[in-house]
Structures are given as C-alpha cells and as structure tokens.
Amino acid sequence: MVKVLGIESSCDDTAASVVEDGRVLSDVIAGQATVHSPYGGVVPELAGRNHLLNIMPVVDKALEDAGVDLDDIQGIAVTRGPGLVGSLVVGLQFAKTLAAARNLPFVGVNHLRGHLLAARIEGDDLPLPEFPYMALLASGGHTGIYLVENEMEITCLGQTRDDAAGEAFDKVARLLGLGYPGGPLIDLMAESQGSKEQFPQSLRQRKSFEFSFSGIKTSVAQRVAQIPGGPDPDQVLAIVRGFQQAVVEILVRKITLAARSKQISTVVLSGGVAANKGLRKHAREVCERNDLELFAPPPERCTDNGSMIAYAGYLALRAGQRDSLDLAPLAGWPL
C-alpha cells in the first residue's frame, strides 16, 4: 500500500490530497475567490501571498482527513506547471522541504496531465474510462483536445489559438458585471428558460481541433455597447444563455469530431469548464447520438483539486519517475 501526498498551487486554489494506491483518502482545498473577486480576475501577487497563508493548514487537514501522519507518506507529488510562477513556487518549495526532511521520493506533476487523468480516479462509484480516450481539457488557462493512449502517452491534437474557454466565461462575466469566477455564475444563470442572443462559433466549419474564443468575447462586448444604458436583467440573461450555448456547442462539436475521426469510442471531459451543467448535458446527448461513451469526473474533480495531482504523482512514482530537489517551476509546460 503506497500513500502519496499531492500538493497543487498553480493558480488561486491551494489544495492537498492523500491517495493510497491511487484511491483518494482526502482532498482539501482552500479557494481565494473572495480575495480576487473585487478585481474580476486572479491577481498573481495576491495569489502567491495567500498560498503562503493557506498551504500549511491545507496540508495538515489533508493528512488529518486521511487519518495519517507524515510517517505514513511514501511519496510527495506537486504541480510543477503550467501556472503562475509566484503561486507554483509556494507549493513546490513546501513539497521539496517535506521530501528533503523525510527523505521521500519526489515528483513534479504537469497540471494538464492531472486534469486529463482525473476521470480515472477511483472511489466515487462512477464508471471509469478505459484507454484510449479522447479528452477535452477546458479550463481557465487551457483549452484543447488530447488523445490519451495510456497514463504516459498523451498527445495534443489541437488547442485554442487565443483565449481559453474558462477565460472567456470569466471575461464575459466581468463585462456583464456578474462577478468572479464567471463560469459557475454563468452556468447557473444559463439554466433559466427564455430567449437567447446568437453569438458566433469561431472555427466551426474547420475540420481541425483548434478553438478560438476571443471573437465571442468581443461580440458580447459589442452587443453590450449597443444597448443604450446597458442591458437590463432580461437582456443580460439572454446574452448569458446565448454565450453559454455557443461555447458549449463548439466544445462538444470538436471533441466528438476528434473522437469519430480517430475512431476512438470513449470521450472524457476535464478542466474547470467541464463542471458546466450545460456542457455535460449537451455532451451526453451528442455522444449518445454518435455511439460514443462519455465520462466526466464529479464537478469538484473537474475544477482544480489536490487529488488529481496526488493521483498523477502516484502513477509517475509507480512508473519510476523521480525528480531532484532543484526542480524549477514552469510557467508554460505543454504536454
């Protein structure tokens, strides 16, 4: 039985988890939404400072919830990148210090790999996807399509040319004065029934697996500017419903297109945007029509969390990977 402690601090969430042979024993997260919401987005300087405040209690709680102490831990995993360097260094330095003090094996984990493998974490009584699968990764920093052949072989087939899908949710929410983070707020508002504004779906006719979300953000901004005195609550709702529909449709279109064209019958959703109820519903319908099997982790395992890093770290350690204690953070780290 191997217990691994995983630490995640790539953006604004401080998270830690203990997994035992890949099964989650604890999963603790301290968010910073209240710190960043007045600014409508993550302020890197504040994110780093708050990781520093949160990391000790979060790791303590992860050990406590798992019913273990440091003597029981056999490996340390931490997000190395991609992410904000001032945030990454806090988790990285904490993890290195633990590994050095306890003489434990240590690995730096790619955050994207963590998201892409999260659907395979056991323990939620959900069926798990078998390899190979086609995965959509849609988060605040990344949006792309990945062929996941096994735990180690992951190939990017296409990604966004500009904004990430989650970034578009956050920017549109800011434009409409809704708050931060925008994704969950827009998701909730888009559940309401009523009229929808039409927005363009960039690169829709292209057979490539690339995305572009800066155009739709500009369209929303133009629409808002056209309304004298700004949109009233009904108009805001119509914009929100239309925006979410356009983003969801293009994401589902491209991931199902990728699966069909590569003859992969299993589709996986991952990243914060995969928590979106409209996306999950539309993906279910389209996959069913196309004889594709769909898997999506529980919403709290789509958004940033510690267990995805502990799990990916456990797999890396099991495969023999070891990193040295001079490992540097990577702001960008493509798979």
Ligand code: KG4
């Ligand atoms: O994966 P994640 O937690 O962090 C990154 O790696 O970026 O993704 C965060 C992004 C944010 O942009 C947030 O607005 C979006 O995911 N998000 C959502 C939902 N929940 C989070 N977007 C749409 N609908 C949601 N329910």
Ligand code: ZN
């Ligand atoms: Zn993430």
